[in-house]
Amino acid sequence: MASNAPVGKPTDMSAPHMPKVAGIDSTVPGPPHTTAPLSGVPAAAAPSEPVSPPGALIQDRLATWVSDLTTLHELTERLIRTASLDEALREVLGAGSALVGARRGMAVLEPADGLGPASTIGLGLAHAELGTIETVPCGAGHYGRLLDGLPDPVRTEQAPERIPDPIAIRDVRTEEGLDPRHREVAARLGYAASYALPLATEEAGRLGAAVWLYDEPAEPTDRQRHLIGLYGRFATEHLARLLQVERARVQVATIAEELLPSRLPRVPGVQLAARHRTGPRGGGDWYDALPLPEGALGLAVGSVSGTGPSALAAMGRLRASLRAYAVMEGEDPVAVLSDLELLLRLTEPARSATALFAYAEPAQRRIVLAGAGHAPPLVIGERRTEFVETSLSAPLGMLSCWEAPSVELSPAPGETVLLYTDGLLRRTGDAMDRAFARLHAAASSVPRADRGDPGAVADHVLRTLLPEGLDTAVDGEDVVLLAARFE
Incomplete structure (x- = not known):
């Protein structure tokens, strides 16, 4: 059984020895190859026949x-x-x-x-x-x-x-x-x-x-x-x-999954589905859905700046804080995000975040939502597919005092409201206006048979918008979708 060690040294060289490079021993005999070398790679040359000089x-x-x-x-x-x-x-x-x-x-x-x-x-x-x-x-x-x-x-x-x-x-x-x-x-x-x-x-x-x-x-x-x-x-x-x-x-992906809800709540009048894809380095995108008093439901998506363990830890703290504020004053999404912004500014002044919080009353098919630097939700139904018109707002932590007006919408029976993070748009690799157009086209093309299942709606949007999966050239971008179908 042969070893990989070099065998021997030239004995007929009178000139000073050439320095050894990468462990190559020039005296190892060269055989012919029995298979073609890789394309673009020169094959190891066979030794020439000995000559007298x-x-x-x-x-x-x-x-x-x-x-x-x-x-x-x-x-x-x-x-x-x-x-x-x-x-x-x-x-x-x-x-x-x-x-x-x-x-x-x-x-x-x-x-x-x-x-x-x-x-x-x-x-x-x-x-x-x-x-x-x-x-x-x-x-x-x-x-x-x-x-x-x-x-x-x-x-x-x-x-x-x-x-x-x-x-x-x-x-x-x-x-x-x-x-x-x-x-x-x-x-x-x-x-x-x-x-x-x-x-x-x-x-x-x-x-x-x-x-x-x-x-x-x-x-x-x-x-x-x-x-x-x-x-x-x-x-x-x-x-x-x-x-x-x-x-x-x-490990990062496991931690991120553990920080997110292990299961979505069951609330009469609405069906929920979520999709989360962690980027190569692990970003701080998150989602949440929590039942609130009097049959209401709180829906949230957000993204913390940065990647890696520190962003994951900040995401966990932010999500936990938002849950507390939602329980106390969830019917006022502006107040929830205002409190969240104050907490972020006082405890983590070097970090910013985007967030969207929606207070839903499924029995009345009524939603009140507010967003801080976040992409507008999509309403997907039989007769319309359109973005919700929300006011422009800076991300949390960017202003000395955050506040923006909320908006109200009333989904029709069978319509799905799709919340998502910016990572979904950035993963396309397109400019933002082009990415929004592609997202709208993907949502409009959901087959009729899939519109009754919010999970199928989210999967169709992912497959259509990102046919080759997550673009690894865009480091750190997570993808989050939260779909709520109202009955």
Whole structure:
């Protein structure tokens, strides 16, 4: 089993040695590739035939060294442009396929700390074929032995864990000690050899393993192993960084969900539905619906400036304060927002927020609402789809004293009032006037069969306005929709 360490030094060079770059050893022999390299990436050059003049031999070796450096540079540049774990794993499989000369492969992400996420990505393998490979007992498979032997990230400096060597199986049919199930799966999927590489470093610990499958008996040469070993160490560090980002994103999203209502109240005369999508860095958008005395209902949406944990904490404090003010004086939305503005200005003078609060009486189908720097609600019904005309107002915390007039509306039976945050508009990537026009068009196109369900109305607007999901180019923007259908 070969190691990824460089093998030997040139002995016929009389000039001073060139400095080692990125661990490349120019003496590792170069094999021909059995698969086409990735598009746009130069393949590692095969060594030239030895020639008698020593100078020509040196030039050939230097040319091979430069070619390897160029190949690794191109591949690592492509890798660092990936922004998600699945995307990075696919890039690793493609790059490894070009480096070791295999057509198919799979990567398994399984962090040793058990905190996840765990996933399996294939190259040239269908989902069913990946499942077939996973039926091989873990300790007998290509990657199972690596995963069993990879170290946990918790180590001591006195006794660091050793990263296991890659595992090469030159011929599945003749390899000694293979589990019969392994040979059976290989015959069914049509591969004859494999090369498994641990995705682990002493710094990152165990993240997983990658395996490439050959259609015929074969194994990487020393030079190929050396190159894939260097690339694999870089890829592991990149995957470790993406893993930290993904875990942080999941934690932020979990906190945001916990700060929002776990369920919406049931109030006679109105049906409620909410949709919340957290942005990449976690913003401070929120919604709320709370029953009030005498069968009334308070509806609110808002957004706190900033992103990350601090914005989430501020959002939680603001939402809790608004609930208290709504219980005490909810029938006057202007008073509710005025109190909220005073609290924000006194306790968090460096922060601003937008908010919209509506006091609804479902039995009378009457709504009184006030907004502070917030987008106007939409009324969606059989005969109309229109924005509610609200007065222009600055966000909370922007003026020394906030106050704006409220507006009153009376939804017809079967109409849905849609409240939303600015993130829905910003996620489109359009100018605000264009985004408002697209939102109106999306609401107008709700199918007749879906208009009786506020959740279906919200889903249709999301799908139509953001057909490709959240635009990741707009960092930190959450999306919130709160739909209330009046009977």
